[in-house]
Amino acid sequence: MFWRLYQYSLRAMLRKKSTLFWSLAFPVVLGTLFQLTFGSHSEEFARIPVAYAAQGEVETSPFLELLDAQEGPGGLVTVRRAGRAKAEKLLREGKVEGIFLEKENGEVSLVVDEKGIGQSILSGILEQYARYASAFARIGAENPAGVRAAAEGLEKEAAYLREKGISDRPEHYFMDYFYSLLAMNCLMGMTVGVEIAANGKADLSDLAARKAASGAGRFWMILADLAAAVTGQSVCVAVSLAYLSGVLGIWLGGHYGLILLALMVGSALAVFLGAFIGVAGKWKKDVKEGICVAAMLASCFLSGLMAGGMYQVVEARAPIVNRLNPASLLVCAMRSLEIYGTYGRYARCVAALAAMTAVFGAGAYLCVRREQYDHI
Amino acid sequence: MIIFKAFFKILKKNLTGIALYVVIYLAITVFVSVTSTERADEVFSKEAMDIGLENRDQGRLGAALAGYLGQSNAVKKIPESREELCDAMYYREIDYVLKIPEDFTERFGAGEREGLIEGTDVPGSAASFFVEHEVDGFLKTVGMYLDAGIGMERALQLAEEDMGVRADVSFLSRDDARQMPVGYYYFQYLPYVFISIMVLGVGAAMMSFQDRDMDGRNKCASMPFFSRNLQIFLGCAAFTAAVDAVFLGMACGSCAEYLFSAKGALSAVNAVIFSICALSLAWFLSGFLKNQETIVGFSNLAGLSFSFLGGVFVPMDVMGETARQIARFVPSYWYEKANGEIQKAGGLADAGQIWLDFLAVAMFALAFFSMGLLARRMKLMRAQ
Numbered sequence: 011m012f013w014r015l016y017q018y019s020l021r022a023m024l025r026k027k028s029t030l031f032w033s034l035a036f037p038v039v040l041g042t043l044f045q046l047t048f049g050s051h052s053e054e055f056a057r058i059p060v061a062y063a064a065q066g067e068v069e070t071s072p073f074l075e076l077l078d079a080q081e082g083p084g085g086l087v088t089v090r091r092a093g094r095a096k097a098e099k100l101l102r103e104g105k106v107e108g109i110f111l112e113k114e115n116g117e118v119s120l121v122v123d124e125k126g127i128g129q130s131i132l133s134g135i136l137e138q139y140a141r142y143a144s145a146f147a148r149i150g151a152e153n154p155a156g157v158r159a160a161a162e163g164l165e166k167e168a169a170y171l172r173e174k175g176i177s178d179r180p181e182h183y184f185m186d187y188f189y190s191l192l193a194m195n196c197l198m199g200m201t202v203g204v205e206i207a208a209n210g211k212a213d214l215s216d217l218a219a220r221k222a223a224s225g226a227g228r229f230w231m232i233l234a235d236l237a238a239a240v241t242g243q244s245v246c247v248a249v250s251l252a253y254l255s256g257v258l259g260i261w262l263g264g265h266y267g268l269i270l271l272a273l274m275v276g277s278a279l280a281v282f283l284g285a286f287i288g289v290a291g292k293w294k295k296d297v298k299e300g301i302c303v304a305a306m307l308a309s310c311f312l313s314g315l316m317a318g319g320m321y322q323v324v325e326a327r328a329p330i331v332n333r334l335n336p337a338s339l340l341v342c343a344m345r346s347l348e349i350y351g352t353y354g355r356y357a358r359c360v361a362a363l364a365a366m367t368a369v370f371g372a373g374a375y376l377c378v379r380r381e382q383y384d385h386i
Numbered sequence: 387m388i389i390f391k392a393f394f395k396i397l398k399k400n401l402t403g404i405a406l407y408v409v410i411y412l413a414i415t416v417f418v419s420v421t422s423t424e425r426a427d428e429v430f431s432k433e434a435m436d437i438g439l440e441n442r443d444q445g446r447l448g449a450a451l452a453g454y455l456g457q458s459n460a461v462k463k464i465p466e467s468r469e470e471l472c473d474a475m476y477y478r479e480i481d482y483v484l485k486i487p488e489d490f491t492e493r494f495g496a497g498e499r500e501g502l503i504e505g506t507d508v509p510g511s512a513a514s515f516f517v518e519h520e521v522d523g524f525l526k527t528v529g530m531y532l533d534a535g536i537g538m539e540r541a542l543q544l545a546e547e548d549m550g551v552r553a554d555v556s557f558l559s560r561d562d563a564r565q566m567p568v569g570y571y572y573f574q575y576l577p578y579v580f581i582s583i584m585v586l587g588v589g590a591a592m593m594s595f596q597d598r599d600m601d602g603r604n605k606c607a608s609m610p611f612f613s614r615n616l617q618i619f620l621g622c623a624a625f626t627a628a629v630d631a632v633f634l635g636m637a638c639g640s641c642a643e644y645l646f647s648a649k650g651a652l653s654a655v656n657a658v659i660f661s662i663c664a665l666s667l668a669w670f671l672s673g674f675l676k677n678q679e680t681i682v683g684f685s686n687l688a689g690l691s692f693s694f695l696g697g698v699f700v701p702m703d704v705m706g707e708t709a710r711q712i713a714r715f716v717p718s719y720w721y722e723k724a725n726g727e728i729q730k731a732g733g734l735a736d737a738g739q740i741w742l743d744f745l746a747v748a749m750f751a752l753a754f755f756s757m758g759l760l761a762r763r764m765k766l767m768r769a770q
Contacts (some may be wrong), residue, residue: 028676032683039687043694046709086515101558119554129555131516136553138523144548145527149534152544156534163526163533170525171484171518172501201679296399296678303682304406316578316690316699317414322477349472 012230019238029202030246037195037250044191045258048184057088058128061097061106066114073118076139077110086131108132188260189344190315192269193337195250196276197309199243200302203284206235207374208295211288212383215295228378236281236371243277263348272343272360279336279367286370289377313337339363389595389604389614393621396591403586403682408632411579415572415640435513438464438474438483445491447528450542452486454524454549455517475506481513482506484521495538499529524549569644570729572637573653577698577718580661582689583629584668588622589681592672626665630658652728652740659747660721666754667692667717673761697722717750 024030062077080087090097090106097109101121107128109121120136122129142164149160208214210232212222221231248270254260262269283305287298312335314320321338324331332338343359346352397404439461441448455461464483465471474480483506487493490502503521507514527548531541594600595618604614634654637645644650671684693699695709696718702710713719724743731737 028679032679036683036687040690040694043691046712047694047700047705086519098558117554119556121556121558123558127516131519133553133555134516134519134523136555137551138519140551140553141523141527141548142530144551145530145544148544148548149531149536152540153534153536156536160530160534163529166499168499168522168526168529169501170499170521171503171505173505173507173514297402299678300402303403307406307410307686311410311413316410316693317417318700319477320417322473322479323417345476346469349476350469352469355469 011226012234015226015231015234016238019235020241023202023238023242030242033195033198033243033246034249036198037191038253040191041188041250041254041258041260044184044187045260048187058086058108058131059090059106060087060132061090061092061100061109062112063092063094063097063109064112065094071112071116072143073110073112073116073139076135080135086135110136184318185262185348186314186318186321186341186345188254188262189341190310190313190337192247192250192254192273192344193276193313193340194306194310194315195247196243196273196340197280197306197337199239199277199280200284200287200306201299202239202243203236203281203286204288204295204298204302205284206232206239206281207285207288207298209235210378211381222383228381229375232285232374232378236285239281240274240278243281244274247273247277263344265347268347268353268356269344272340272356272363275360275363275367276336276340279363279370282367282370282374283336286374286377289374309335309337313341333362334366336363336366387617389609389617390621390624392594393591393618393625396594397587397625400586400590403685404583407579407582407586411575412636414575414578435459435481435516436462436479437517438462438471438480439486440464440484441486442488443486443490444488445495446538446542447491447494448486450528450546451521451524454546455484455520457549459520475508478508481508482517484517491538494525494528495532497532499525566729567641567644567649569637569641569650569653570725572641572644573657573725574722575693575698576633576657577660577664577696577721578689578693579633580629580657580664581667581692581718582685584626584661584664585671585685585688586681587625587629588665588668589672589675589684590678591621592618592669593675593677593681596672596675622665622669626661630661633657649728649731652731652737653725656721656724656728656740656744656747659744659751660717663717663721663747663751663754666751666758670754670758670761673758673765692716692718695719717747720746720750 060077062074064071077087077089079085081089090100092100094109094111097106097111098121100106101109101123107122107126110118110132111121112118118136118139120129120132122132146157146160149157209217210221210228212219222228224231251262251266251270251273255262255266284302287301287305288295291298293301311317312320312324312331315337321332321341324335324338332342339359339362343356343363346355346359437455437459439452439455440463441452443449452461462480464480464485465474471480471483475483485504485506487502487504493502505514505517507517524545528541528545531544532538536544595604605611634645634657637650637654641650645654667688671688675681675684695713696716697705697713698718702713702719702722705713720743724740724747727740727743728737731740
């Protein structure tokens with residue numbers, strides 16, 4: 011009986027093209043846009059364009075030599091020599107990030123139009139120049155014989171830092187957008203859950219009234235519908251995952267089997283939560299669908315779909331929300347696979363999702379158990 | 387005005403969804419105001435890095451280096467567990483981790499220079515360049531003194547004095563030193579909420595009027611065609627005006643000083659023009675709506691797509707060149723461009739480019755409206 015009902019439910023789901031379309035269109039369209047937006051983003055260092063303007067006739071100077079050296083291999087800047095007015099025009103147009111102004115007496119200053127990493131590095135170059143000059147002056151005063159040795163020491167290249175990465179791959183919180191998108195894809199199953207509940211409540215739909223009159227047990231009918239919905243939603247989410255990783259080439263941490271497992275549990279939670287909302291209370295189906303959409307949007311907002319870094323803000327101020335919010339749990343599960351290299355946090359998140367699924371499933375069952383209708 | 391009244395009765399049904407977007411919008415603006423607490427400086431100061439530092443050095447050099455880094459950066463304790471460290475670096479709460487070994491002073495004093503300190507960075511992050519530059523600068527200066535034959539204690543004393551030398555950095559104009567006003571952030575996120583609300587509200591109403599039976603019933607009623615369409619138009623206009631009034635009213639509450647300045651007036655005009663554009667978009671999309679599910683789908687898809695592509699949620703400079711080129715074909719890009727340029731304008735007299743941005747958004751409104759007309763015409767022709 012169960013398998014037959016399950017088959018019919020699956021067939022009925024496949025015929026609802028609108029539901030399938032949105033379940034697939036959402037991640038495909040938004041995933042492509044996210045990739046377009048963040049795909050070419052890189053924090054890798056690019057040379058900083060800077061203008062050099064001298065007051066009076068300055069052909070060469072120690073600072074200009076320093077800038078020449080910084081333009082060479084491994085340097086930090088690209089320098090454009092210009093008059094002051096032209097340099098200011100370049101700065102206003104955003105073609106350079108700063109202007110080094112050298113006076114006739116050799117004093118150098120920096121002009122910028124905003125505060126940022128590039129401007130800080132330019133300021134650092136100028137500051138370093140001034141500090142080395144100061145150091146040479148002090149060495150000259152304290153131990154003139156040591157000036158030559160100090161100059162030789164300065165010219166020697168030394169890598170003081172022994173660097174390693176926190177992981178092998180560039181990581182950034184932009185990935186949370188993709189994780190939240192997959193979470194949203196799972197949570198779209200809530201409206202399917204409401205639909206199933208409506209089709210099981212004889213006072214909400216004609217189909218349910220017909221079903222109530224049939225000889226099949228209500229528990230098995232609803233269970234078959236829910237199982238079919240979870241299957242359908244899981245397939246949609248698997249297609250989305252395949253599109254993001256296979257077609258768009260987004261690195262989601264490599265543990266695709268475990269990611270899919272988390273997404274399947276997330277889909278099950280969404281369907282069962284939707285079913286619980288569908289059977290609880292006496293509101294109309296439209297109102298219940300509205301509640302599901304509101305819950306989905308709020309959940310995804312808190313996990314960072316609309317504002318990157320939201321997960322961490324919530325974690326700092328109300329961590330309990332992240333422990334209960336389905337989208338946040340899904341994001342945390344997927345992200346933990348990518349960055350920790352351990353499975354503890356992933357297991358906790360998936361277990362929490364599974365526990366909530368069981369709670370809502372039991373709640374939904376208790377609501378419809380032994381429900382009888384005097385008249386419809 | 388029976389159609390006009392019916393328009394608002396349908397809207398009332400979707401009030402919960404619309405209110406939810408207002409709540410999300412308020413949450414985003416609160417979130418941004420919480421995270422954008424950077425102090426506005428009149429004088430240039432270097433970008434501070436968040437450095438996780440562990441100094442095990444028994445000598446003076448490690449402490450001196452830590453003290454120097456702490457002058458212009460936020461030095462933090464390294465989280466104990468690897469998961470916490472990963473979290474902190476993932477969310478850029480810590481940009482770089484430095485571990486100074488126990489025998490650092492001893493080895494540096496002995497002339498050793500290579501790989502003395504262990505540094506951990508996020509691969510691909512620009513922060514490591516900055517920290518390297520700071521560490522190199524300090525240690526090279528100390529090294530110069532040591533190479534010149536000056537003892538470690540004196541070398542550190544002199545190097546610390548040298549590190550006190552500051553670069554002469556100034557802003558091109560005084561306005562550059564200022565932080566973006568609260569009003570800038572308030573208006574930044576409006577495109578998302580306007581598009582979502584318009585599609586949800588106007589879409590639902592239009593879908594009902596476009597229903598085949600309802601449309602047929604209305605057509606055979608005694609009400610003239612012009613009057614019916616005029617009432618629908620008035621309904622859309624009144625709804626747009628109400629949305630504008632609500633959001634400008636909330637702006638009065640959160641950034642009244644900004645709103646009643648020349649910049650605030652330009653921002654308000656920008657928002658009103660964009661709301662008309664969002665209305666046109668909603669009208670265009672309403673031609674494709676079939677049920678409540680498609681309304682919610684279109685409202686989310688349009689709101690999020692236009693916002694991400696137009697630089698509403700993510701700054702344009704973070705986006706790649708291709709994305710920036712494509713972004714020019716969405717109205718939210720021109721809205722955000724105007725929002726940025728408004729902050730640089732001294733007053734209405736400097737608003738030359740801003741008017742062009744307004745015009746671009748208005749042209750998008752016209753384009754969406756024309757596309758809506760075309761879509762309906764084609765639908766009608768197919769039906770005939």
